[in-house]
Amino acid sequence: MTTRALHQLLDLSASRFPDKAAIEESEGDSIRYGELARLSDRVRDRLRQMGVEPGDRVGICLRKSADAVASLFGIMKAGAAYVPVDPTAPASRNAFIFRNCAVKSIIVEAQLADGLHQEFSPVCFAPESIVLDGVGAGVPLTHSLDQLDVVSPAPSTPSAVPDPARLAYILYTSGSTGQPKGVMLSHSNAACFIDWCSSVFQPNEHDRFSSHAPFHFDLSILDIYVSIKHGATLVIVEEQLGKEPARLAAWIAEKKLTVWYSAPSILSLMAQVGRLKDYDYSSLRVVLFAGEVFPIKYLKLLKLLWPHPRYFNLYGPTETNVCTFYEVPQVIPDCQTEPVPIGKACAYCEPLVVDEAGTEILPAAEGELCIAGPSVLEGYWNLPENTAKAFLPGRDNRWYRTGDIVVELPDGNYKFLGRRDRMIKKRGYRIELGEIEAALYRHPAIKEAAAVALPDDNGVSVKAFASTRNGARLSTIELKAFCAENLPLYMVPDLFCCVESLPKTSTDKVDYQKLKAMK
């Protein structure tokens, strides 16, 4: 079946499996397909009543839950694009995102609503909100809709006619200038990837998919839509549980998950401290990882402890969704010390490797990977210059420049070598070091700031350098707390170093190489 609009996937599964559990939450509460579809219809109708029209944006600031899934389907059924934000990120960052793409409405938890609205008021931006008392099995969402219906009933309306070119969601990623930027993705962008997953992973209604990634992270696209398309059960990994490898390892076995998808970091940690030998993982049939390099020694360890599932390395920036993949062989040779490659292009993608001038290079030479095809983003929200720069100039096809330097191996697989810019991946999160620096510059005592990524046993750590206006030393604790107020926690630097002044190159730019070498 070819997917045309994401919201149809839920209605199709609801008609086939109305009484099957669609979403199961960490503590065991669940919602059935029929109920989930009806709840999303009510969200659609309420949003329409609030004036949301096809082409609008609607923000979501909810913890992962059945309520959140019903909300994003309801938004798409109303013809709008959903804009999910990290409920644990600072309110100022989330408010920036919602203002930036001018959301018409917001679906938000009460405990987060005040912080958001305080940020809005100075700039006369006040989108109408559906406020939930909490989240869990769709109950708080139902309650909020009931209350709104008492005041003004929302008549039932048909869902938006599927339009593959319409925006389905906007995912904000770290921006190098200090502000996050919105990656615009249409229904057809996501649909080609979802249909490809159907053919490669052969999911069915008996599968139990993990939902480890947060909904503002593009790994969630596979979790939510592939699971729902096939009438499987999406099992939500609550945020804190998802960070605790020992507890998580036991939970995966208890929940009898069949498909796991996450960044490699949590898999590495589970291999190291999860006591995986103590539990029964016979249900697990597919392990997918993406978002950063999986250190080979921990991948080998994981495969020893979980020998039977198939393992796939999925690669691709948010802008293209997954665009290459590699199935890890049953046995990784002992002598292999390099990470596994990112593999070959998915069926819907066309790859091209170019040099700095944008010219196609010979096979086996290093260059930047560019991707064309139906999964490639529409553009960045309201940033026409960034959008133009994201593509190779002077070509008919829209070749998205990934910024990743790769080399094609003799067997046709691509190997990831590094970045051409200052973007890094840490625990699967995409971080522009420039955004961290911009946050540090907001500190009143800081004169100069720079951040570098240093390799460590679990991937990378971020070290920040700062010089102060009066030469005084700043407290690391205070700096971390300051960063945590301005950045998501995963962007807070691991280490700080106060310096008199930052080292410069001969052209008076910050000398990052020297900073990396500083002890």
Added chain:
Amino acid sequence: MDEPEIKAAVKTYILNEYLPGEDPAALTDTTELMTTGILDSIAVLKVVTFLESHFGITLEPHEAVVENLNTLSAIARLVMSKKA
């Protein structure tokens, strides 16, 4: 080993490993460790490993949670309860 000694040992460990150069007085018994990014998820695991080896205790997965590890006071209470 009493509670102040436990706090002092954990404090020294965290200062050396995660806050090199920090003024020890800035890390108080109530400084939030996990919710402000002083300890990320990997650092928390290393602290747990330190607690287990240094104090000869074993922490269960459900004990290695933010309520028990977010401050020096909470950590000391946890260790005391395990040693009791």
